[in-house]
Amino acid sequence: MFHRFANPTRFLRFAAVIQPWIAAITVALIGSGLYLGLFNSPADYQQGETVRIMYVHVPSAWMALFCYSAMAGACAIALIWKHPLAELSAKATAPIGAGFTFLALVTGSLWGKPMWGTWWVWDARLTSMLVLLFLYLGYMALNNAFDDPARGAKSSSILALVGFVNVPIIKFSVDWWNTLHQPASVVKMTGPAIHASMLTPLLLMGVGFTTYYLWVMLIRIRYEVTANKIRTLQRRQAATGESQA
């Protein structure tokens, strides 16, 4: 199936068709998820209304990890099969994943303030998210550090795979470190046991975030493909010395 989309023009046509649908689905899912989460689900007896931040925080954390896995998978495909779309999808995914990670950190911080009185706490999940953010930033920095975009793509693909292998190791180490140093009275960030009325909005937000990711990724890939075309035209113009319409 992916072979069909190795042709950039065909992919652009496909992307133009499905993009409005994905946008609509995203708005519907996130809208309903937020509504159910903010208005229709129970408040927590301990944390009060602030537990509702969970409906953004938890799906963001899911997406942060999901995007990194998707990125690593795309990089593996790029390195092994050299599919042109794979490199572009990885490059497009990185800022989105970094954005979700940052969102998870910010919402985690907002959630923590009423609970612990501080803006930041070295909780195991938040700390892992922070390290994941650095992995994303490293990938994006390496990708952009080369004059030849193909070199940047290959180099950062290797880095993404190395990072992917390290994610479980880092998670394990951070959990270990956290249990060593954690004071006994800290309330865990996962919130109370998940009740059915909380599960639905969480899942809606989770799927909604995923379709949002696909939406933005389509936009970014279309941008990259078009940018490539412009670069090719510019180069041809420089080579021939004439302007091409």
Next chain:
Amino acid sequence: MNGFLQIVRRDLHLAMRQGMDSLMVVAFFVIAVVLFPFGVGPESSILARIAPGVIWVAALLSSMLSLERLFQADYEDGSLELLALQPVALEITVMAKVTVHWLTTGLPLIVAAPLLAVLMNLPDDGFVPLMIALALGTPALSLIGTIGAALILGSRRGGILLSLLVLPLYIPVLIFGVSAVDAVIGGFSARPQLLILSGLLVAALPLCPWAGAAAVRQGIE
């Protein structure tokens, strides 16, 4: 094996002739650690509490300093691409580079560590686990760092970018390295931490030269 030894021999030869890199790494290690008493005050109980962490962090940073030049000189004068064309597997060449990095950076750090432990007031119990943990951890740092050094070949930004890439990957070694020392000082066994450090090293031994060779190949294309 012959190729491996030849490359290690030549790089050590070059390191000795080109001077005092190892000494500078140790000097940085010492200075970095010495900054902390200036920063947090000289009270011995505070220094003792933070000693394992400070020494390990300084060791990470020192280990990273010499990574940038690991491949750079050979890359610039054409030796690296020529090495890739010799009848020696590129993975072995990378492993040789890792070995030289550890011998010129990791090993001196291990030797200098007791001095720094004294400066930071580390309790006596902590000395032996610190040395063992560093002996297991510094090779892992060299292995992981070498991948980073290979990935930035031909890039615009070099050194600073290398830190951003490599430091997050160093975190597991840091956590277990410090934990090993803290455990013994607290009266517990450091066996689980040291086993995990050994596990990380054993896992890194085949994987890092493989990833490093892939990175070198794309760097010299």
Next chain:
Amino acid sequence: MPHFTGTDLVCFRGERTVFTDLDFALAPGDALVLRGPNGSGKSSLLRVMAGLSQPLAGTVTWDKEAIAEDPEAHNHRLHYIGHADPVKPVLTVTENLNFWISLRLEGGVDDAIKAALGRLGISHLADVPGRFLSAGQKRRVNLARIVAAPAPLWLLDEPHTALDQAAMDNLDDAIAGHRDGGGMVVMSSHAMAAPEDAQTIDLGHFQERAH
């Protein structure tokens, strides 16, 4: 008799297509000269032949087996001279050569080095540290490297660069000797001097076709 061939090679570097549908075939004793203006892909083709770069399409084979199948074996059978001359400034000429030759020869390294230095006319530089050498002398040290340890395939990128007439004659003798022994040579060269019976590929005409 092993033949060195390339079929339908397409090379893409720095976001542009350098050449397409390029073929070559060499038998033992053959020479191939690559001509063309700067940037036409002579170095790229040599690097594809060496296995340093992967072509976008097409295969390079030795003795009917693709070189990508066994890169180490391919390394064993080739010598490459690129644009740079890897001579370390702090090591002497002999120490520099000792490293490279020891990777290929089991024994007799010292004799091989002495003989090679003699053939290139630089025996007097044996104990001179690399930093005192001129560009031409470094190139001759690099050439001594490939003369000292035999390998059937020579890939030379602008080997005559920085050489004076005497050195160029030494090089031509070395190439002739190599070919007489059944070796193959592929070289790119601006200089007019090239073996008379050499095949030629003109990479310049790929540029013209693209317009």
